[in-house]
Amino acid sequence: MKFNYIILLFAFATILSCDTDDSDYEFVMVATPELMSKSEFRKSVDITSAKDIQEAGKIYVYNNYIFVNDVKGIHIIDNSNPRIPKKIKFITIPGNEDISIKDNYLFADSATDLVVFDISNINTIKEVERLEDVFNVYDFQIPIEAQALDYGTYNYEEDIIVGWTVKQERRKKIDENVLIDIAFDGAALNNRAESATGTGGSLARFQIVDNYLYTVGNYEMAIFNIQNLSSPTLTNTQYAGWNIETMFEADDYLYLGSTNGMYIYSLNNPSSPEFVSEFIHWEGCDPVVVDGDYAYLTLRGGNLCGQLESVLEIIDISDKSNPTLAARHELENPYGLGIKENILFVCDGTAGLKLFDKKNPLDVKQIKTLKNIQSKDVIPLQNSLLMIGNNTLYQYEYLQNDVRLISSYSLN
DSSP: OHHHHHHHHHHHHHHHHHHHTOTTEEEEEEEEEEEEEHHHHTTOOEEEEOOOOSSOOOEEEETTEEEEEOSSEEEEEEOSSTTSOEEEEEEEOTTOOOEEEETTEEEEEETTEEEEEEOSSTTSOEEEEEETTOOSOOOOOOOTTOSEEOOTTOOTTTEEEEEEEEEEEEEEOOOTTSOOOOOOTTTTTOOOSOTTBOEEOTTOOEEEETTEEEEEEEEEEEEEEOSSTTSOEEEEEEEEEEEEEEEEEETTEEEEEETTEEEEEEOSSTTSOEEEEEEEOSSOBOOEEEETTEEEEEEBOSSTTSOSOOEEEEEEOSSTTSOEEEEEEEOSSOOOEEEETTEEEEEOBTTOEEEEEOSSGGGOEEEEEEOSSOBOEEEEOSSEEEEEETTEEEEEEEETTEEEEEEEEEOO
């Protein structure tokens, strides 16, 4: 029996070998979507007790609570005692990436929809509104290992992509210089001072400014009037740029970070932000923060964003119509960043958290590195610094040109 098995295996291998000698074909990793009907998808929101985090994403702070995005929704952490934070709730929101909060109302994306929750009583959170199909573009979270996509029976009007299955398939070769089009027919058709508003990190794509919620996704900006917090209305959607990843607001301007530059929009007309200018750089993942006349952005290389170098760029934005490169500083693997007075905090991935003295923005100086930690994003609060990385939440108190650890809390 064993001998027969070996012969069979050899015969199969021979056939396969002969087959793969055909230079017109190759083996590729093909991703196919796991689908859920929109009707079922919209019934899946749930509020439950605390859960372990699978993959910590973006962080957001409101009053004594920290909100951490995960694969299936939002974890709520009671941070009334920063030395012993505690997970207390989980909001299941499939397709969620970002949130913003104002006056106890939480706004969250859920793939194509905007969902509103009343969190005035954290123990009895209630979904109070859902605006359907307001986001024409949402992140499908395509697996990194995928070399090709097969959307199969996916219907944009009726289905939501909730996951992916990846398997190896033999397919005809394509020109390596031609990018795989991951779109599908129909998809493309369609640290304010106010204490009542929460604070997100530099990777955020939601920003609340006065009575408006601004959201960005890939190439589109959606503007919602939230004067009536429990019943927001979609005011406007407009083209925002290309490959938009992050958004930061400062002094009535929106700064959009994309993989090929930074876009500046004026909020003189809050319901219809006006394009002012753009700063173009080579391809790279790009969060941005702003302080005074300078914007600080990180470009991460060695990844799908398309470039090799990893740097901190400092952009002179004193003339909003003509932003110019003022200085550059080499990094290793940067992600988010944040500013507290004259200190710039840069999450340099596996290289740790780096502190820069930016009193002179044209000559920032690295003054400290917190090593042996993985850093992804930071939120500099009034009295403490929050950082997340590798499914761990770190909190620090400020010292003179330094920080001191208050607590590290594993989210697993």
